[in-house]
Amino acid sequence: MWLVLTGAIATSLVLIGWSFWFSPAHASGRTYRVLSVPGNVIWGELFKPDSPPILRVQSGDRLIMNTVSHEGILPDQGDTTEFLTAGGIKREDILPDQIRVKAEVPKSGPGPHVITGPIYVEGAEPGDVLEIKTLALNYRSPYGVISNRHGRGSLPGEYPENNAPIYTKVIPIERSRDVGIFKPSNGLPDLEIPLKPFMGLMGIVPANVEEAVNSVPPGNYGGNVDIKDLGVGSSLYLPVQVPGALFYAGDPHCAQGNGEVALTAIECSLTPTFELVLHKDMTLDTPMGEIEDAWIAIGLDRDLDEAMKKSVREYLRIVNEKYGLTKPDALLYASAAIDFEVSQVVDIVKGIHTLIPKESFKALQAE
Structure with a gap:
């Protein structure tokens, strides 16, 4: 269910958290707020054609969608609070949604991603094209995480060194300067990484259920495409495969190098603002992007x-x-x-x- 709210009432409910309990998503006019509460997210897999939508929207409507980073809550990182505070993050700065997802959302697939959705777009049918415009990206917490895991990344078997299962680093974020602080492990001076946030995973439900069992591989439905140019001002066009399209997003990134060679980008929780536009007069077989x-x-x-x-x-x-x-x-x-x-x-x-x-x-x- 979702609750339609308007004006100052909607704003105040968001700010004090009442909607956290009242509704998975709520609307003010044609802009909808979608929260990353347990009923609105899945962990490790994609949504399927029979997944119940948490919200139904019209073409041209906007979504302010909370997303949660999986880094910091995965089993190999141990207790989330201990992991992040050991990396220099204050306890009070840890995103509550990360703690709640880890405690209350079952990890139902082999992938790592926490995914918010799905959103039903009225009138969307197979053969149409859904355009996902990214209008804004706001940081939810002052940190991110980069990880390299054994058997993963571009050099599996070589790194992490000494057959370690994981090598991971917490990256404090300085929002005022739009940089992440990378602290070398051998005492060298800090390095700065310019931030360029984007959503690594934006997609619609694949018709083939087998493609939805793992959140990691991208496909013609979009998903985990990890293209760093798909930030604010971009559009991602996807061929609709099921009625309603069933849009979702996750895997928020603060910065990524092409190749993503270690395994992850700077994974950090974001709140994107999307506009969903349905194209009936356009055909595509594979995802296509556009920037200005x-x-x-x-x-x-x-x-x-x-x-x-x-x-x-x-x-x-x-x-x-x-x-x-x-x-x-x-x-x-x-x-x-x-x-x-x-x-x-x-x-x-x-x-x-x-x-x-x-x-x-x-x-x-x-x-």
Whole structure:
């Protein structure tokens, strides 16, 4: 169930936490607040076609959605409070939702992610396209965590060293300067990591239930795509597979390097503001991104070479359809002027993406 609230009443209930008990999600006009309380999240898997939605919205509605980072609450990190305070975080700064999720939400899948949702979009049907606009991203806590686990990451078996099960580091966040503080383990001076928050996991429910059993691999439904350019001002376009689309989000990041080679980014809890837009006159077979000055062509596959091929093919499709350039010409142009990047190599299904600068094709007549 959810409760419709408006104006100052809605605001006050959010601030004092009453909605924490009254409703999984509530609305003020066409902007909806979605809380990361136990009834609104799952842990380790994706939602399925028969998952009951916590909220139903119209195309164009907005969501202010609380999300929870899984880092700091996973079993191999022990007691959450002890883990974070040992990393220099004050007890009073620990996000209560992390503590509550760990205590009350069963870990129902093999993945690590805590995922908020699902949201039913009225009128969405298979064959449509759902656009997820990220309008804002707000930090929920002054810390994040980076981890490397045995058997995971880009160098499994080599790191963590000495066959250790995990090597992990708490990263204090200085919001006033938008940096994370990385403290080397051997006493060297602190390093600063510029923050560039984004949601690592945004998706809709896959029609194939088997694809939903693990939150880690991304797919044509989106999910854990881990593309750092999908921050504020971006759009992610996804092909709808089930009625209502059933949107969800999780895996919030403060900063990530392309490749995500250790295993995680700076994982930190965020509150994104999304706008969901349904496109009935658009078709897609695979996720596509957009930022103000570029399109993002995405390739996903367990084989990195195949992911590269898929990203190139998607680049060719975008440039051909939007600017009229033939695919043979677009391929030659890319070889001289377009960079293809490794999004991540750690999510079972690997990712390659490319930014297609709109400025590069301004001389061509868009269709």
